[in-house]
Amino acid sequence: MKNMFAVKGNIIFTKEFGVYEVLENGFIVVEDKYVKGVYSKLGKEYDNIKIIDYGNSIIIPGFVDIHLHAPQFANLGLGLDKELMPWLESYTFPEEAKYSNITYAKKVYSRLIKELWKFGTTRACVFATIHKNSSKLLMDMFHESGLGAFVGKVNMDRNSPDYLVETTEASLFDTEEILKEYSSKYSLVKPIITPRFVPTCSTKLLKGLGVLAEKYKVPVQSHLSENIGEISFVKELHPEAKNYASIYNDAGLFGNTQTIMAHCVLVDDNEIDLMVKNKVFVAHCANSNSNLTSGIAPVRKFINKGIPVGLASDVSGGHSLSMMDVIVSSAQVSNLKYIESDRNDKPLNTAELFYLATKGGGKFFGKVGSFEEGYEFDALVIDDSDLPIFKALSIEERLQKFIYTGDDRNIKERYVAGDNIREPKFI
Amino acid sequence: MKNMFAVKGNIIFTKEFGVYEVLENGFIVVEDKYVKGVYSKLGKEYDNIKIIDYGNSIIIPGFVDIHLHAPQFANLGLGLDKELMPWLESYTFPEEAKYSNITYAKKVYSRLIKELWKFGTTRACVFATIHKNSSKLLMDMFHESGLGAFVGKVNMDRNSPDYLVETTEASLFDTEEILKEYSSKYSLVKPIITPRFVPTCSTKLLKGLGVLAEKYKVPVQSHLSENIGEISFVKELHPEAKNYASIYNDAGLFGNTQTIMAHCVLVDDNEIDLMVKNKVFVAHCANSNSNLTSGIAPVRKFINKGIPVGLASDVSGGHSLSMMDVIVSSAQVSNLKYIESDRNDKPLNTAELFYLATKGGGKFFGKVGSFEEGYEFDALVIDDSDLPIFKALSIEERLQKFIYTGDDRNIKERYVAGDNIREPKFI
Numbered sequence: 001m002k003n004m005f006a007v008k009g010n011i012i013f014t015k016e017f018g019v020y021e022v023l024e025n026g027f028i029v030v031e032d033k034y035v036k037g038v039y040s041k042l043g044k045e046y047d048n049i050k051i052i053d054y055g056n057s058i059i060i061p062g063f064v065d066i067h068l069h070a071p072q073f074a075n076l077g078l079g080l081d082k083e084l085m086p087w088l089e090s091y092t093f094p095e096e097a098k099y100s101n102i103t104y105a106k107k108v109y110s111r112l113i114k115e116l117w118k119f120g121t122t123r124a125c126v127f128a129t130i131h132k133n134s135s136k137l138l139m140d141m142f143h144e145s146g147l148g149a150f151v152g153k154v155n156m157d158r159n160s161p162d163y164l165v166e167t168t169e170a171s172l173f174d175t176e177e178i179l180k181e182y183s184s185k186y187s188l189v190k191p192i193i194t195p196r197f198v199p200t201c202s203t204k205l206l207k208g209l210g211v212l213a214e215k216y217k218v219p220v221q222s223h224l225s226e227n228i229g230e231i232s233f234v235k236e237l238h239p240e241a242k243n244y245a246s247i248y249n250d251a252g253l254f255g256n257t258q259t260i261m262a263h264c265v266l267v268d269d270n271e272i273d274l275m276v277k278n279k280v281f282v283a284h285c286a287n288s289n290s291n292l293t294s295g296i297a298p299v300r301k302f303i304n305k306g307i308p309v310g311l312a313s314d315v316s317g318g319h320s321l322s323m324m325d326v327i328v329s330s331a332q333v334s335n336l337k338y339i340e341s342d343r344n345d346k347p348l349n350t351a352e353l354f355y356l357a358t359k360g361g362g363k364f365f366g367k368v369g370s371f372e373e374g375y376e377f378d379a380l381v382i383d384d385s386d387l388p389i390f391k392a393l394s395i396e397e398r399l400q401k402f403i404y405t406g407d408d409r410n411i412k413e414r415y416v417a418g419d420n421i422r423e424p425k426f427i
Numbered sequence: 428m429k430n431m432f433a434v435k436g437n438i439i440f441t442k443e444f445g446v447y448e449v450l451e452n453g454f455i456v457v458e459d460k461y462v463k464g465v466y467s468k469l470g471k472e473y474d475n476i477k478i479i480d481y482g483n484s485i486i487i488p489g490f491v492d493i494h495l496h497a498p499q500f501a502n503l504g505l506g507l508d509k510e511l512m513p514w515l516e517s518y519t520f521p522e523e524a525k526y527s528n529i530t531y532a533k534k535v536y537s538r539l540i541k542e543l544w545k546f547g548t549t550r551a552c553v554f555a556t557i558h559k560n561s562s563k564l565l566m567d568m569f570h571e572s573g574l575g576a577f578v579g580k581v582n583m584d585r586n587s588p589d590y591l592v593e594t595t596e597a598s599l600f601d602t603e604e605i606l607k608e609y610s611s612k613y614s615l616v617k618p619i620i621t622p623r624f625v626p627t628c629s630t631k632l633l634k635g636l637g638v639l640a641e642k643y644k645v646p647v648q649s650h651l652s653e654n655i656g657e658i659s660f661v662k663e664l665h666p667e668a669k670n671y672a673s674i675y676n677d678a679g680l681f682g683n684t685q686t687i688m689a690h691c692v693l694v695d696d697n698e699i700d701l702m703v704k705n706k707v708f709v710a711h712c713a714n715s716n717s718n719l720t721s722g723i724a725p726v727r728k729f730i731n732k733g734i735p736v737g738l739a740s741d742v743s744g745g746h747s748l749s750m751m752d753v754i755v756s757s758a759q760v761s762n763l764k765y766i767e768s769d770r771n772d773k774p775l776n777t778a779e780l781f782y783l784a785t786k787g788g789g790k791f792f793g794k795v796g797s798f799e800e801g802y803e804f805d806a807l808v809i810d811d812s813d814l815p816i817f818k819a820l821s822i823e824e825r826l827q828k829f830i831y832t833g834d835d836r837n838i839k840e841r842y843v844a845g846d847n848i849r850e851p852k853f854i
Contacts, residue, residue, distance in 0.1 A: 077831030404504030
């Protein structure tokens with residue numbers, strides 16, 4: 001018999017967008033790294049398996065953060081008084097330059113991964129920097145931690161400061177080196193093609209990356225239509241382009257392989273149609289878009305059109321790694337978007353946002369973010385016994401209470417692909 | 428010599444709106460409950476006083492939360508899927524009805540006050556319920572805790588459910604009983620006239636409360652122009668009124684004595700003029716206004732006009748008691764308001780919001796919220812040594828990092844009016 005066990009507790013997850021599946025005092029049977037099934041009683045065939053009883057705790061899928069910048073973790077909570085383009089120049093690029101130093105990278109990345117673990121983020125899509133070695137280091141460290149991640153060495157060959165720029169050739173060469181070395185190295189940590197965004201990537205670089213994505217069958221992540229300053233700069237650089245998205249698309253970087261575009265705050269209808277057609281994921285970064293005065297992404301519209309959406313911290317445009325915090329912020333801006341859209345784009349409720357923070361983003365990783373059969377078993381055990389609760393609450397209400405008023409102290413256990421993950425201790 | 432001591436640490440506060448005063452390794456001398464002065468070195472006259480050295484910690488004024496509903500604490504993080512009027516009917520009124528039971532009230536209020544303490548809120552303006560006895564209990568408990576508070580028994584004599592309504596006479600009678608009994612009972616806890624809002628208060632009740640406010644020289648708190656549903660109901664009820672604010676004003680409840688109006692999201696220019704003229708405080712409740720889909724209050728406009736503004740959690744329309752969280756949320760919506768106002772209403776920066784969360788709201792309590800001479804010594808000692816910090820930060824940056832990324836675990840000591848306040852232990 002394969003490695004099999006069950007966890008017992010109050011199980012809640014979302015198979016469908018916005019619809020909770022709830023099993024009080026239920027069991028999740030795990031076989032190797034996969035969910036075998038969810039049961040209210042265990043059948044005879046499971047008589048001899050180990051049962052880990054989490055009592056009255058809540059068991060939820062692990063959180064999936066589909067857009068964050070690892071090196072910017074050092075700037076968390078700082079430098080939030082500028083919009084995107086001056087923010088990059090003043091705060092972000094100078095910080096990212098430091099990651100040519102592998103010792104510094106290790107210091108920051110160690111703490112970042114510990115904090116991701118702390119907040120129950122079990123999978124993440126991560127931008128590193130242009131530096132090959134610290135990008136590799138980050139992948140090795142994620143692997144060591146047991147968390148799942150797509151990690152991208154960033155590409156930038158123009159409109160970047162002298163201290164943070166590559167030649168087109170070196171950028172492509174280093175990227176390919178990583179793809180060769182890391183595509184099959186780890187099961188939970190994979191490389192991803194990561195052009196920073198159109199302003200810092202020449203057409204030649206973008207096309208070269210498109211070729212690599214196709215050649216190695218690897219996914220892509222980048223930024224799209226985040227802020228008005230950025231968009232007008234893109235228009236200046238590419239007067240010939242139909243729109244911002246088409247520049248990625250022309251280079252084979254817009255859904256040719258699985259693709260995430262962060263933000264999409266100000267996409268136009270043509271871009272949305274292209275996203276629908278190419279099944280491009282949106283990383284919705286509510287905190288970041290408010291912090292950097294970008295605006296509110298039309299998430300309800302994306303969902304109605306069938307565009308896949310996940311939630312993201314976007315550290316350090318976002319100031320918090322906590323996906324609970326990201327859910328709350330996403331709910332708040334969806335309410336404000338409802339007003340802004342003359343009450344057309346309905347607010348996103350907790351069940352809908354919980355879906356986006358688990359299965360929605362998890363789809364990018366395959367079968368991740370749910371407790372359906374065949375899904376990788378990523379889970380958090382939530383002990384809410386110390387939260388101020390004064391009446392009997394349903395499991396749905398307890399989950400909402402945890403999201404809105406709890407914090408990392410309520411997360412007691414974290415599983416990734418069937419393994420119970422302990423706090424990373426990097427040496 | 429009077430009771431005198433000094434605290435030593437990295438002192439930061441805002442004397443003027445948006446301007447930090449910083450003293451690294453400085454001293455605050457406290458005499459009785461007041462700040463005597465802030466010094467980089469102690470003069471000879473202080474040779475014999477006790478010095479409490481907080482090392483590298485940051486010392487800031489205590490947070491002031493100028494609008495929250497104590498009974499709604501039980502609903503924290505729940506029932507956020509409706510706008511104001513249906514939210515009141517579905518979730519809030521049924522909860523508030525429970526406070527006829529003093530045992531239940533004590534249970535919830537104990538935890539609420541502990542949580543306020545935990546998050547470093549040293550002064551608060553609080554709505555209780557219509558119930559006289561649990562309102563008195565709340566005042567007694569605040570006194571016992573050592574925190575400062577204005578506490579209002581709520582008045583509501585119309586458009587309220589049968590289980591949560593008073594007669595006009597009983598409402599006024601009970602209010603006056605509390606004013607007589609509590610106006611001079613405690614130094615840090617005081618009663619405040621608290622008509623819930625126009626929809627639930629008859630003109631007769633409002634006018635009666637105006638008379639009491641004048642007779643006992645007590646301040647007033649209520650709600651104004653929070654949500655479109657509420658405003659249209661007020662218009663229906665008072666077709667004769669010039670606007671919503673004028674109804675309070677005609678009753679002597681709009682600045683005749685010191686007054687706070689919560690929200691003011693949708694006030695018109697005439698209402699703003701009246702607020703300016705009458706020096707009415709705005710309680711800005713960013714989390715609540717986003718959670719209940721009310722909108723974004725024009726705070727920059729208020730400030731430019733000279734209207735006094737403080738920040739508020741508005742539990743449980745707001746989901747968090749943490750004033751750090753409230754500052755972040757206020758910053759975010761101010762950025763979105765900047766976009767909404769065609770880039771006219773400038774975003775509020777951290778120093779400005781820190782002022783509002785300390786001295787801005789503190790003004791309602793007198794000399795509170797600053798370390799200037801003569802101010803009551805309310806302070807928090809912030810130990811940020813466990814936050815992820817990778818470079819030398821200024822004290823201003825450390826404060827911002829604490830606000831955006833820290834939490835209650837970083838608050839090591841809390842002073843109110845010169846006393847070091849320990850965690851409340853209610854029996």
